[in-house]
Structure formats: C-alpha cells, structure tokens
Amino acid sequence: MSATHEMIRVINLRKKFGRLVAVDGVNLTVRKGQVIVIIGPSGSGKSTLLRCINHLEVPTEGEIWIEQQKITGSQRQLNAIRSQIGMVFQHFNLYPHLTVLENVTLAQRIVRKLSKSQAEAIAMHHLERVGIADKARSYPAQLSGGQQQRVAIARALAQDPKIMLFDEPTSALDPEMIKEVLDVMLALANEGITMVVVTHEMGFARAAADEVIFMDRGKIVERAIPEVFFNQPAHERSRAFLSQILSH
Amino acid sequence: MAVKETIEAKGQIASPPLTGTELREKIRNFPWWIVGLVGFFVLTAHLVLTRASYQEAFSFIRAGVGVTIQTTLIAYGFALILGLLTGLGRISNNVIIQNVGTLYVELIRGIPMLVLIFFIAFVGVPAGVGLLNRIGEWFSQLGLLFIAQPLLRLENSAVPMTTRAIIALSVTYGAFQAEIFRAGIQSIGRGQMEAARAQGMSYWQAMRFIILPQAIRNVLPALGNDFVSMLKDSSLVSVLAVRDITQIAKLYAGRSFQYQEAYVTLAALYLMMTVVLSAFVKWLERRVRQDERNA
Numbered sequence: 001m002s003a004t005h006e007m008i009r010v011i012n013l014r015k016k017f018g019r020l021v022a023v024d025g026v027n028l029t030v031r032k033g034q035v036i037v038i039i040g041p042s043g044s045g046k047s048t049l050l051r052c053i054n055h056l057e058v059p060t061e062g063e064i065w066i067e068q069q070k071i072t073g074s075q076r077q078l079n080a081i082r083s084q085i086g087m088v089f090q091h092f093n094l095y096p097h098l099t100v101l102e103n104v105t106l107a108q109r110i111v112r113k114l115s116k117s118q119a120e121a122i123a124m125h126h127l128e129r130v131g132i133a134d135k136a137r138s139y140p141a142q143l144s145g146g147q148q149q150r151v152a153i154a155r156a157l158a159q160d161p162k163i164m165l166f167d168e169p170t171s172a173l174d175p176e177m178i179k180e181v182l183d184v185m186l187a188l189a190n191e192g193i194t195m196v197v198v199t200h201e202m203g204f205a206r207a208a209a210d211e212v213i214f215m216d217r218g219k220i221v222e223r224a225i226p227e228v229f230f231n232q233p234a235h236e237r238s239r240a241f242l243s244q245i246l247s248h
Numbered sequence: 249m250a251v252k253e254t255i256e257a258k259g260q261i262a263s264p265p266l267t268g269t270e271l272r273e274k275i276r277n278f279p280w281w282i283v284g285l286v287g288f289f290v291l292t293a294h295l296v297l298t299r300a301s302y303q304e305a306f307s308f309i310r311a312g313v314g315v316t317i318q319t320t321l322i323a324y325g326f327a328l329i330l331g332l333l334t335g336l337g338r339i340s341n342n343v344i345i346q347n348v349g350t351l352y353v354e355l356i357r358g359i360p361m362l363v364l365i366f367f368i369a370f371v372g373v374p375a376g377v378g379l380l381n382r383i384g385e386w387f388s389q390l391g392l393l394f395i396a397q398p399l400l401r402l403e404n405s406a407v408p409m410t411t412r413a414i415i416a417l418s419v420t421y422g423a424f425q426a427e428i429f430r431a432g433i434q435s436i437g438r439g440q441m442e443a444a445r446a447q448g449m450s451y452w453q454a455m456r457f458i459i460l461p462q463a464i465r466n467v468l469p470a471l472g473n474d475f476v477s478m479l480k481d482s483s484l485v486s487v488l489a490v491r492d493i494t495q496i497a498k499l500y501a502g503r504s505f506q507y508q509e510a511y512v513t514l515a516a517l518y519l520m521m522t523v524v525l526s527a528f529v530k531w532l533e534r535r536v537r538q539d540e541r542n543a
C-alpha cells in the first residue's frame with residue numbers, strides 16, 4: 001500500500017502530566033486496514049497514546065496526523081475529524097439516560113446531521129452486526145457488560161469511522177463475556193477496518209494483529225508481527241512482560 | 249415514603265393475627281407526625297370556621313397568597329437560569345468566567361439573606377439602572393436610538409418594590425442553585441464527556457445532550473428543596489413593603505391588635521403551601537425515578 005493510505009501518523013509524541021512523562025517520544029504509522037495491538041505493563045502510556053490520537057489528551061510535544069490532516073496545533077476541524085474515529089472504552093461509557101437505539105443515533109443526528117429515520121436505519125444495521133438488535137429499546141443498565149460493550153462498538157461503527165480505537169475493551173468484563181466482544185472485534189478486523197487496540201488478550205493479538213507494539217515507560221520498545229513477537233521477542237523487557245502475562 | 253411502603257406491604261401480608269412485637273413495631277413505624285400535622289390544620293380550620301376574629305384575619309391575609317406564590321415562582325424561574333449559567337461558569341476552562349462565578353457565589357453565601365435583600369433593592373438595583381442608562385447613552389451616540397431610548401427612559405424610582413424583591417430573591421437563590429448545578433454536573437463521570445467528545449460532539453452539544461440531562465435528574469431533589477425554601481424565604485421581602493402574606497399579616501395585626509389570630513393564620517397558610525409544594529416535588533421525583541426504572 002502506498003503512503004497515501006497512511007491513516008495515522010504519530011511523530012515524536014510526548015505527553016507530560018505535570019512532571020510525569022506518560023508518553024516519551026513515540027513515532028508510529030498505521031496504514032489503512034491495519035490492525036495494531038498495543039500491549040505493555042500498567043502505566044506504560046498505552047491509554048495516553050491512544051487518547052492523544054483523537055486528541056482527548058492534548059500532546060505536550062509532537063504531531064498527530066490523521067489521513068494527511070494535522071490535528072495537533074490548529075483545532076478547528078477537530079470535531080469533524082473525531083467523528084471519523086470511533087473509540088471504545090474500557091468502561092463502555094454508554095449514555096445511561098438514553099436507550100440503546102438513542103445511544104447509537106445521537107451523534108449521527110447532531111454531528112453528522114442525519115435524519116432520524118436515516119440514523120435509525122444505520123443504527124439497526126450496526127446493532128445487528130454486533131448481534132444485539134433485539135435490545136434496541138432497552139436502556140444500558142438493563143444489559144450485561146458484554147452486551148453494553150457491543151452496543152458501544154455499534155455506536156462507534158455508526159459514525160462510519162475510518163479508524164477504530166479500543167482501550168482495553170474487555171478488561172472490565174466477566175470472563176464469560178469476553179469472548180462475545182472479542183468475536184465482534186475479530187470480525188471487524190477481518191472486514192479490513194483500521195484498528196488500534198490496547199488489550200491484554202494475547203489470543204486476540206495472535207489472531208487479529210498485523211503488528212504488535214510493546215510499550216514500556218512511555219516508549220515503544222518493540223514492534224513486530226505477532227509470530228515474531230510472541231515466539232522470539234527481541235527485547236529483554238518484552239520477554240519479561242510476556243513470561244509474566246503467559247504464566248497467569 | 250419508605251415507611252409508608254413498608255406499612256402497606258406489611259398490611260397485605262399480615263392477615264394472621266399480629267403478635268405483640270409486630271404490633272409494637274407497627275406502632276413505632278407509623279408516621280405519627282402526619283397525624284400531628286393534620287391535627288394542626290384541623291384546629292386552624294376549626295378556629296377559622298367558628299370564630300369571627302379568625303375568620304376576619306383569614307379572609308384579610310388570604311389576599312397575599314397570590315403575591316407570595318407569584319413572587320416565588322418568578323424568582324425561582326430566574327434563579328434556575330442564573331444558577332445554571334453560573335454553575336456552568338464555575339466549571340468553565342475560562343479563568344475569568346470561572347472566577348466571576350465563584351466570586352458571585354462566595355459573596356452571596358457570606359451575607360445574610362435579609363441584608364442581601366436590602367442591599368440588592370437599594371444599592372444593586374439603582375446601580376443596575378444607572379449602568380443601563382449609561383449603555384443607553386452609548387447607544388444613542390452610536391445612533392442606535394431604538395435600543396437607546398428604552399434604556400434611557402429607565403428610572404430607579406420607577407422600579408416597583410415587587411420587582412426589586414424578585415431580583416433580590418433570584419440573585420440570592422441563583423448562587424445557591426449554581427452550587428447545586430455544579431455539584432450535579434461534577435457528579436457525572438468524566439467518561440461521559442469523553443465519549444461524547446470522542447464522537448465529535450462539541451463541548452456544548454455534550455453538555456446539552458449528555459451531561460445536563462443526567463445532572464439535572466440527579467439534582468432534582470435538591471432543586472425541589474430549594475423551591476420550598478424559597479417559598480418560605482419569600483416572607484423576607486415583606487421588609488420591602490411588598491404585600492405578600494407576611495406583610496399583610498403584619499399590617500393586619502398592627503391595625504387590629506389581633507396578633508394571635510394574624511400569626512396563627514399566617515403560619516397555617518405557609519405550612520399549607522409548603523406541604524402541598526413538598527408533596528408535589530416528591531411526586532415529581534418519584535415519577536422521574538420511575539421513568540428511569542421502567543427505562
């Protein structure tokens with residue numbers, strides 16, 4: 001694929017919280033259709049990197065480009081750019097006062113200015129895609145965690161995003177619900193959606209990732225295809241992390 | 249409320265004869281205070297119906313109910329708007345707006361309400377009118393007469409006491425409600441704003457569609473309490489000679505020397521209004537919560 005298919009480019013990104021350096025000089029490119037899995041110990045800056053990509057955190061230094069558009073610095077187009085990036089959070093962050101259907105249609109209607117019937121048709125399509133169309137009239141509190149996370153994925157998909165960001169989407173779920181969410185994500189990966197996924201699910205990384213990125217202390221330590229990363233990790237710290245995670 | 253429900257629930261189950269402890273429990277849980285309240289109303293009604301002096305006091309003072317309710321409703325409406333705007337201002341990222349909001353809230357909280365009412369009526373309003381006159385002059389220099397003229401025509405002495413009273417109550421309660429709204433907004437998890445912004449909503453869209461609907465639902469009880477408090481505090485505007493029920497009762501007592509009749513009637517009227525209002529507020533809350541549950 002050519003450089004014109006570059007979806008995300010992160011240049012020398014640094015993010016400080018006070019004196020703490022959460023992300024320390026990260027460079028990263030993600031091409032169209034790629035699935036990137038980011039792993040690393042707690043506090044290594046994975047979430048912060050992800051949140052800088054759609055500017056939920058303002059970078060201290062460096063640049064973020066989304067499809068040839070620079071989003072750091074000038075922020076005039078920010079809302080428009082964000083509406084093309086779907087984000088799925090660890091704690092779902094569904095809107096509890098709205099029904100499932102309203103959760104999925106709201107942004108379409110007020111950001112993309114679609115009509116109610118258009119937005120609902122799109123919403124139902126994506127709810128079916130994640131296998132939860134029968135809950136369209138329910139409220140988030142009436143759903144299980146796995147169901148809520150699938151709604152959150154449908155909500156992001158309904159934005160017709162060019163990129164999907166996932167921040168530990170299964171970490172808050174009971175074990176028996178993890179699979180239903182991973183299955184949906186795996187299907188999306190196979191459909192060719194560009195995805196950046198922070199996760200501890202090594203099975204998912206092996207099955208879906210084009211590349212695995214290992215972060216530690218705000219830096220990218222290793223970047224490799226899954227076969228290489230899991231079988232012959234090049235770095236001492238990657239090896240230590242893997243042995244720790246796999247021994248569980 | 250909860251007490252009543254448990255009693256009802258027990259009443260349905262307890263068909264077998266009650267044991268001694270059950271009976272004692274039932275007596276303990278019974279809301280006797282309601283009996284006392286009803287007793288007070290019955291007693292007052294009895295006095296009003298049977299004694300000419302009470303009857304006279306009642307029909308005289310009753311005339312102020314309209315002013316009291318009107319003052320409260322209008323001032324409450326303005327206080328809600330002022331409170332919401334100030335509450336939003338206090339959590340704003342704009343340092344100036346945030347500080348102005350905080351200053352306003354702290355000023356109001358540090359001054360007794362009675363003093364505030366005098367201050368706003370006799371210092372605040374004249375200053376405000378003076379400012380509007382200035383703005384009028386400025387507009388007339390710009391040649392915008394249609395804006396300038398109504399502003400220039402404003403006169404401090406022409407502002408009625410009722411208006412001053414409403415402004416004073418609004419400004420005072422606006423500060424209280426700012427705190428309620430601020431706390432309500434801050435009680436909504438950060439993730440909600442983030443999810444909304446991540447979807448491309450603007451800050452204000454996220455506020456309007458995501459944060460405020462949840463925040464307001466959470467603070468409804470507090471807002472309801474304030475409504476009842478304001479009804480009571482509206483009695484303070486009698487110091488501005490606004491003819492609310494307190495003022496009328498005072499006038500009546502001073503003229504007829506029937507202090508007991510005047511103030512028993514006055515207290516009963518307030519109590520009646522607040523009891524009805526509280527019940528309405530509770531009903532509203534329960535409905536909202538029910539919506540949530542059915543939801």
Ligand SMILES: Nc1ncnc2c1ncn2[C@@H]1O[C@H](COP(=O)(O)OP(=O)(O)OP(=O)(O)O)[C@@H](O)[C@H]1O
Binds near residue numbers: 021041042047
């Ligand atoms: N809003 C914030 N304010 C201050 N410090 C923060 C903030 N967000 C993150 N940090 C700090 O930045 C560092 C990186 O955090 P980050 O959440 O990116 O790590 P992570 O790799 O996602 O960890 P985890 O696996 O626990 O989610 C941590 O030390 C964290 O405490």
Ligand SMILES: [Mg+2]
Binds near residue numbers: 048
């Ligand atoms: Mg994280």
